[in-house]
Amino acid sequence: MKKIKIKRGVITAVLIFACYLLQCTVFSSLELAGIKPNLMIILTSSIGFMRGSKEGMLVGFFSGLLIDIQFGSIIGMYALIYLLTGYVNGLFMQMYYDEDIKLPLFLIAASEFVFGLVVYFFMFMLRSEFYFWFYLNHIIIPELIYTIVITLGLYPLILFINHRLEAEEKRSASKFV
16 A cells, blocks of 8 residues: 555655646747746646545655746745645545536636736735726737646546546455455
């Protein structure tokens, strides 16, 4: 059983690192009008509602920490935002069904929208830059749409990996019973 938890942890770490690398390299080249999708929100939200608040918070913290190290001016701000995103999405674990993609799309879209608002508040509004409608129309909404489009391709992959890990956990648990 411990071996499977270690395997899940390693695979989750690889997912975090892969999404981070894709977001920083490949999707930086695929920017549309200066906008790129937020793969870390997709991963954090997905793990949150698939596995619960605890794992969502862990994935969110480490995802945010990577973003903080690369882009943040304050270490810990993005880590806190992603951590809270993972926690809130984990609260929807009881409502989550694998077959229905509407709830994951809605939760990822809501997470992306709130993320954009929080970043605007802490990075711009507190510095007396009150261009909210401009930021909303040119950054938040286009990034939300781009993230949703990428979610349609990335979410099934995350779901597949989660199914494989859960099937292995069930097989392992049945050996001990």
